[in-house]
Amino acid sequence: MDVIELGDPTDAQIRQWHAVLTAVHAADPAGEPAPEPEHTTARLLGAEQGSRQRLWTAVRDGETVAVAALRLPGEPGAARPGEIDIQVRPGHRRAGVGRALLTVAAAALRADGRASVIAQVLAGTPAVPFLEAHGFACVLVLQGLVLDLDALPAGRVGALVAAGPPGYELIRWRGVVPDEHAADLARAKEAMADLAEYEGAPWDAGRVREMGELVAKRGDALYTVAAVRDGVIAGFTEVVTSADQPGRAAQYDTAVVPEHRGRRLGIWVKAAMLEWLAAERPEVREIETDNAGDNVHMLAVNTELGFRRQRESREYQALAADLP
Ligand SMILES: CC(C)(COP(=O)(O)OP(=O)(O)OC[C@H]1O[C@@H](n2cnc3c(N)ncnc32)[C@H](O)[C@@H]1OP(=O)(O)O)[C@@H](O)C(=O)NCCC(=O)NCCS
Structure with missing residues (x-):
């Protein structure tokens, strides 16, 4: 050999x-x-x-x-x-x-x-x-979790979006983060740093933009929904769709900045993402995600949304x- x-x-x-x-x-x-x-x-x-x-x-x-x-x-x-x-x-x-x-x-x-x-x-x-x-x-x-969008009860997503906490509003964008939110998004991504032990380099506006450019260069589409309070990002979620697998989208990062936790912002931005994808990318039938086994809060959010356990990595x- x-x-x-x-x-x-x-x-x-x-x-x-x-x-x-x-x-x-x-x-x-x-x-x-x-x-x-x-x-x-x-x-x-x-x-x-x-x-x-x-x-x-x-x-x-x-x-x-x-x-x-x-x-x-x-x-x-x-x-x-x-x-x-x-x-x-x-x-x-x-x-x-x-x-x-x-x-x-x-x-x-x-x-x-x-x-x-x-x-x-x-x-x-x-x-x-x-x-x-x-x-x-x-x-x-x-x-490893998968959400089967066809199995979601009618009205579930709309009800979760309608139940957003007072004082926050939803914003969203496709592709690279708009300049006015880049530094903020980086700060929110740093909120995940405790989980991403091996990510190494800290998040800053440049790295957040680069990540969006990289997804675009691969020919994939990055969707981001964020919850904003007084113009500042308090939490966000990202999903990537790919031309290779039009039926299955991938959950990227979701994070809520520590001082805004406990107000159901995580499930709110995720539900708003599902509503947006249903309108914009109806061919997406499944979303896949990975949760650290000890990240009980994110597992709870995903279970409430209807994600089912698929495999352990x-x-x-x-x-x-x-x-x-
Ligand atoms: C994991 C994988 C790469 C191992 O390749 P491989 O060529 O079969 O491994 P080797 O023959 O070099 O095994 C070396 C030793 O590993 C251990 N090992 C490998 N496969 C094993 C098995 N199925 N059960 C028990 N021990 C095993 C044994 O100690 C083995 O030595 P031995 O055969 O003298 O007992 C192969 O099974 C594979 O491609 N799996 C699917 C892809 C994957 O999961 N890759 C891992 C990413 S790093």
Whole structure:
């Protein structure tokens, strides 16, 4: 078996990479839509905002049997962990392929001056014993939730929107945050910082704008609804729709600034978002979200809205020094 690093992936290499993802998904769909070729291409050709990535494939007898991607957020030597994702074709497992890819990725991680690495995996899959056998420990449990919009009782959303707390008004925008709200939105995003342990860089107006530009560059649409008091954002929610999966939108951030908590602003902005999407994007039939298992308030809001538990994902972390 050869492990090959892809500097600038060719069309054929992207197709082979996608074939591995498709085979892995087919063996364990876990309620997730099948991977889309455009998505794979976009991911392989461009790293996410503010990060670099390294890519490897494992090839046996001319066939790509596994792939690995290491995301390196920030500059070399940054305090933030790298992020590893390894996928092995079902017919080639338990033969040391995953371990071989992890070994090359670990060398790259150390060469980049990182102290640790994280991986997001589904509970109950072989990834759990694989990671635990290689020095990783579970640091976060996330409940995957899905809201089936067709199952929402008629009138529920309208009633929640009508029950907004006095003194607040709703505003909304599509795409990049308008200038007058950028600093405010950043402050509200900082309210989530206690949950986003690995986000690292603090939110400021520039980073909030960049995030909106990145979503647009991918061809996706970002919708934001905010609750405002005296012109200042007290809470907000974001949903992203994608042309790849028109029927399923993704919940992004929701946060309420600490001094405005306890007034049902979270459920209010989320209900207003559902009303807006129903009018603007009627093709959206489902919304998916992840909640930290210990974030009881957000879980309560989502359960009241009708989100149902779909799958559990887990975040694992290992020290670079403990990797093979
Ligand atoms: C997780 C995954 C990458 C492992 O790949 P793999 O090539 O089968 O792993 P290896 O053969 O290198 O396994 C190395 C060791 O990990 C452990 N391990 C791996 N799979 C295991 C399983 N299903 N049950 C128990 N232990 C397992 C064992 O200790 C194994 O050593 P052994 O075979 O000598 O007992 C593969 O199952 C996969 O692609 N899963 C789906 C995608 C995924 O969840 N990726 C994880 C993201 S990091």
